Amino acid sequence: MMQRRAPVPSSGADAPASSEGRRMEKSLSPRGEKALLSRQWRVCLGAPAPQARAGARSGGWGEGTTEDSQLHSTVGVRYGQPILPPLSSSTRRTLPITPTSLERLLAIAQAEARKRSYDSPTPIPDSLPHPSYNARMQIGPYTIAPKVILAPMAGVTDKPFRLLCKRLGAGLAVSEMTISDPRFWGTRKSLHRMDHAGEPDPISVQIAGTEPQQLAEAARYNVDHGAQLIDINMGCPAKKVCNAWAGSALMRDEDLVARILSAVVRAVDVPVTLKIRTGWDCDHRNGPTIARIAQDCGIAALAVHGRTRDQHYTGTAEYATIAQIKAALQIPVIANGDIDSPQKAAQVLRDTGVDAVMIGRAAQGRPWIFGEVAHYLATGALLPPPSLAFVRDTLLGHLEALHAFYGQPQGVRIARKHLGWYAKDHPQSADFRAVVNRAETPEAQLALTRDYFDALIAGVPPPLHAAA
Template identity: 60%
Template sequence: MFDASQSLPRIAHHTLPNRTILAPMAGVTDRPFRQLCRQLGAGMVVGEMVTSDPSLWHTRKSRLRMDHRGEPGPRSVQIAGGDAAMLAEAARFNADQGAEIIDINMGCPAKKVCNKAAGSALLRDEALVAEILTAVVAAVDIPVTLKIRTGWCAESNNGLRIARLAEETGIQALAVHGRHRQQRYAGYAEYDTIAAIKAEVKIPVFANGDIDSPEKAAAVLDYTGADAVMIGRGAQGNPWIFREINHYLRHGDCLPPPSDGERASVLRHHLVALHDFYGDTMGVRIARKHVGWYLAGDARLTEAQRRELKGHFNRLESRADQYRFIDDLFGHAPSPATAPDEQGATAKGIRAA
């Protein structure tokens, strides 16, 4: 069983308060979601990847991704690209904007990233990896971390060699997703490579991939010896996972699920934060995917109810209507004898008993 008394993970001079980290996810880990996950127990959060192309730094999309106002430290910003000089300049720029940790993306499997020889595509060129890591570490006075996959494909599982390069070039911590790039998110993450990397290097190692419960987090920490778990998709629609894992690691038992009242409050506050951050039009649109994830993880609902509710929410066009949806979802409980098909396709009255 994982030893909860193990010392807390450190990234250079930053000591994290626990062993849970929110993974960087493009289109997901914006400032509202990062702040929410921190409030619910994440020891550190990593922002959406920021391009290293300076011609795009002043677009609205990049400005929003670089916005860390009001966030407590350590503020970790992930940069992405395939040119060492550009990545070094991006690191300096983000450090000047308030980043306290720079994270380099060598793990993203998306085609539009890999087609530009960035993300996990970099794992195919170890010389370029070494060049990038050396340049970025030399460019800033703040810690630099790295996120990778186990390799490009099953025949090129070079995560261990990349980890050695990372340590040799001055990387302060390494996050490893337990899949190679060609798997994308299919199949299951493997943790043997993460365990081998942890046994080989002295820098902190964070285990990532398919960690979706407190029990799974403890098992992965125990198996790999990793210093922390990094949660990505497991936090979508379930920001409570961080406090649940923290509790399980400390006490060995599971917290009760959040009450309906807390779920309603968190969803409403999340929507308010999204609307305030993005503005009414964009905020309403972005709220749709988050509410879809919340609904997908709501055990009170049948699959048919989830589909109906998601479809209904996606047709709403104003923040007021979205708030009303949340109020109705949690404020009107049908009779246990009422069949789901008789409850209609709006939030009002669809809540499972």
């Protein structure tokens, strides 16, 4: 088995903060910083204050060390941004996030937050799932907190998006499905999908296929390359996947399901999870049967989308079957499907009794939804919508991460769908997409995006005609 990479030695002192950041930083004593941080985490998320750890991390979207990943997984940036708004652009540029500067950075962010609307959430205490709500879930040795999970989505949940969602509040982010056929593991697409360097623990990798031993080998291969959780795809409704007798097509053969699950669980020494739908069609809602098979085979947690395979994403998700599954199992059950707001997440948790919620399409162009949901579940308070400046800075960082991860021209092409999702519901979004989708270089894509949001912030018409 391959060894995890050793932490990279610290690169030295932190970069100096902006003048604005230094002024705010000076107003907070070290003891005051720690007390403030402790209150913030305990009140908002029920998490302990972070302890500084050794190891350095590159600024921005760079990859970090194993220790640094654990730090961010515990608290830090992942919870910081939805609860504490982003730093000003000048501070964000000049103060890279490292374990040694984490507490100071968060204290500065809290000071900046006093000037923003995030300080006045609207309380709705009677909508919490239950007075004894527990913000954590356990999968094997791993604590998932908050229990708001990014669903695996092919072509969407790549490494840049997973990192972004984790930093904005997701307790777990599952990778895109990787094919179990070893003939394709060396392709550029597969290599990108299997790249997990610098991701916070636990690293969850989804595998897809139809042959038990091949899936078992794929699980071993991914564990050797950093996976700490293996997720088996039996929920994808895509025609090309089901035509290959994979994804949700497997739910039609319960004996094959049992053979696959047993083979994968025996093959690896990490927890194995499973994602399914409620059934094949409305006449064959065999999700509860598959769920019992999964538990008997040693599956550590089960995610259920509240639609059948035949529904794809039409109609609405139903949660009665998910509640039935939860009532019958002892392992954690995760609800998925149409969870698109903090209130909906609380309702699903309350009505089904599940252990966690999983969010997919609602996170496209809205990765901060995880922090919004986590904050609401923990406090009963709704965060106001993020400012245009927050959306702009988040999107620009996401674009830069895509450009760096995929290179040119692939990064620019992949970024286009995300641009459409972020711009949706903003003024002149169709015109903006028509212009920005013609950009062929990272520089042009970033400039057009920045100009569009800067104009919206200033309250003037976006200069789309000039850019075109």
